[in-house]
Amino acid sequence: MLFILRSSVPAMDNKEDIEINKTARELVNQISVVLKTSQIHDANNVAVSSMIDKVMAIINTMILAERIIALELRGDFFYVNDTRIRYPLEYLLNFDFLVREFKKRELGSLIFKDRLSSDDIKIFVKAFISSGFSSTPFDVMQEKVSDLKNFSVERLKNIVDRDTVEPRKMVKKTYFNAVSFTKGVINKIKSGEKVNIKKAKRVVETMVDQILEQEQLLLGMTAIKDYDEYTYHHSVNVSVLSIALGQRLGLNKKKLTDLGIVAIFHDIGKMEIPNEILNKPTRFTDDEWKIIRKHPAWGVKSLLGLKKLDELTIKSAIVAFEHHMNYDLSGYPRIRKRIELDFFSRIISLADQYDAMTSARVYSRIPMSPDKALSIMMERSGGQLDPLLMKFFINMIGVFPIGTLVMLNTKELGLVYESNQLFASRPRVMVIIDKDGKRSTGFVVDLTEKNDQGDYIRSIVKTMDPNKYNINLAEYLL
């Protein structure tokens, strides 16, 4: 693997940086267009040739500035000379196509070492297309471009174990499907449209299935927080965390589905809080707090008005009302007749607090680390939070929650990628800085691995807060 560190490239001011990114984006897009068209037409076709000329022109312009250009696929993103290429939505399909085709051929990088001719590019295009029909595509392609002096290819780095790729994809799909659904539902409720409860059930059933089979993968998705789409991600995260806790408490599939749906709607009353209060970056005034504290009752009103009353609506309304009341009833709304919080309410309160604390919010841009949040929650156990359920919750989140930044005894820095239910202190870790202090492509190591002497190869020696260092977990975990 050729690493072209950003520091080796002449320094550029911001304007130049933007320009480079724009050119690089154009490069990726044009390569995608050429390869897509070449699947139908021969590389010598007039239209294809003209596109190839365009690619050549972009590469040669970049070569003038950078000397060497390395276009690399890491995860689902392209990097040019170690800089991730950002692109607007209109490029999405072409980028997506190229990611797929690269992966299909196990192709990791295209390295342009000097100016290229259009014939050079044609050779690459032909090699690329023909390799798609081979069982060893990368080898075929590498062999076919081996005569080119100024161009080479590198194999795709395996950042995730093959056997976890498919479940990960499924889990990611499920998670974002749920977020998309939640967004749709909330908008529908806002505009007074009918809500399709059948869809809600289907979305949550899939989550339940995946919690039952891939608990840690779906839980891991809750570590990825989206500040702008907080409301929707929060609803789904609370749902995932609640289902996972419910599963550990032994609830059956049907109850888990109910719990998941109820959790999605727990904050529905917030819809009625004016945006200027909800998005206020400073502390709330007493009057604003009064309004905030109304959202549980507003939630009940909204849910009961959605459709004819049924068991699920009742459960949802109860949780919407109780989720801020606290185990010791010290929260809000204040009530006159002493009641015991519903079982679902107590589960969802835990999930709600945990996700809220570990998410970036308007008034607190830097979220709390999972271990810090759990420590605070432990202090609240028995008071605000149900102590029994809290025990199960801590066990579920684990010693090293997914997304925790960890230092290993091998002097590698990594992110907890997957918890290990049997050996809580030995999760799978994605290494992001290698033992030499260099940025790694993110290979995953299993801390249960032992050497020939029977000693663990790697162990965690320290945990750190990834938020403190502005590490975007999404970049690594998605």
Add this chain to the structure above:
Amino acid sequence: MDDVKAVRDIIQSFSKSKKILRMYPENNPIYMNTLDEDLSKFKDFFYSKDAMTLLIRQNEILYDTEQVYANQEKDDNLALFFFKDGLREITFHAGLPREELESFLKIISMDFNRDTMDDDIVTLFWEKDFQKIQYVVDDLVLSDDEDYETKAVMEVKEKASEEDNIFKAYEDAIKQDEEVKDVAIVPLLDKDLQLLLKELDNDSTDKTPKLIDILFEMIYLSETADDFEALVTAFKGSIEFSIVKGDIVPVTQLLARLKQLIDGDEFSADVKKHLKKIIFFAGSDTIISLLGEVLDLGQETEEKILDDFITYLDKNSIVPFMKILGELKSIHARKFVIDALISIGNKDITILAKGLSDSRWYVVRNIIYILRKIGDKKAVDYLLKTVKHGDVRVKKEVIRTLGELGGAGVLQALRECLDDPDVQVRAASLKALVNIGSEAAKRIILNKVSDKIFKDREFEEKKEYFESLARWKDSEIFNFLTTTLKQSTFFGRAKNYENRACSAYALGIFGGSDALAILNKFKNDSNKQFRDAVHIAIKRAGNG
């Protein structure tokens, strides 16, 4: 090709079985035979194959690339039925148990077009947790935005707007000696599991009482008219929901609590107005009709539970109750409604009396009965209009009621009824007059008996008249009876003997030594009918 034929046959049988399972109960032989036949078709198929995989397209079903079902229609299209909920493949495996096949067929027999149906076919399959039926689902049908995942992932990754400080993190990790403390895993003990089991046991399946508690709390939290309107709707929903389930106790408790608030001074008149709407709804056509349906199902409900519920209903429930009275099929349900109307009806007799105009005779008769049980004399005016009802059963009921209620106009009506062509009506009227027991009533009967044409009536009827008179036990009646007893005529002897026998029976009821002395004088009379009557009367008077 034989396989394809077999699959085609199985799919055809699905369509047929759907209808059968909808129509017949589980224990019906047709239902059971259909299921057995389907199962046997699967068994035959599994002799040579381990599994049968059906590929679902919008308007066709394929097996092994062969079309085994096709339908271009929108209705009754099995392929479309599966396809629209996202099912793309269904596989039946060898060893398919009868229960699974039955569940599968039951699910596909459901009416998914109903508004109240909150589950689609995939959810129902999922809940069944089939072991030998697998299916592949396309969840894209759930998403309004197919590309959401790609866009969202891209956006969330893009949000690393600032460069990360990953190397700073590395430096810190190397430099700092002090380790960040973690939350230790808390070991779960047996005690925790026991507590959890208790929690799960206590987690009641019926959450309606809890919801009702919350709604009551929300009365205190509501501020605007909109809040109260929404709350009233929510209360109404919970009442309806409970009644549909046949759960009357929580509704009664809800109404009792509301009543307390309405009677108390915690809330303003405006708020109370909202609360009253809820009580009003409990007696509405919607709720009472639902209650009727529940009662008609034959579900056992304690009388006390129903009585308590009725206590809180307002007079608006009278009309709905009268409406269902004529529709209910079970005696138990009708009895409940009648009791309910007896309890609520006195809140407004005028409304209840409207039921007397019902076109169904049995409803009118029930309403008359209810009015009698209520015993309010205000009902007489309405009842008098019913005396001329075309149905004898109604007439009898109204006469009896008038007799019990008494009051102005009643005697006149009863007198007229004594001339009714129907003997049962005349008898009822006579009883009613006796029941009234007044001098005027006596006079009416006496006049009727003294009437010349009276003697021409049937013996049994005449006997009833005489016996009725004996209830007054005064000298006028005694004299009248003894006179009649002794009376002899030249013409019409047979009819005269009948009158004398009737007098004898009446004197027997009258009793006393004077009556006995007179009766004894005629115990050897030559007329057998008269003599027998005297003997019975002597015995009765002696015993009295």
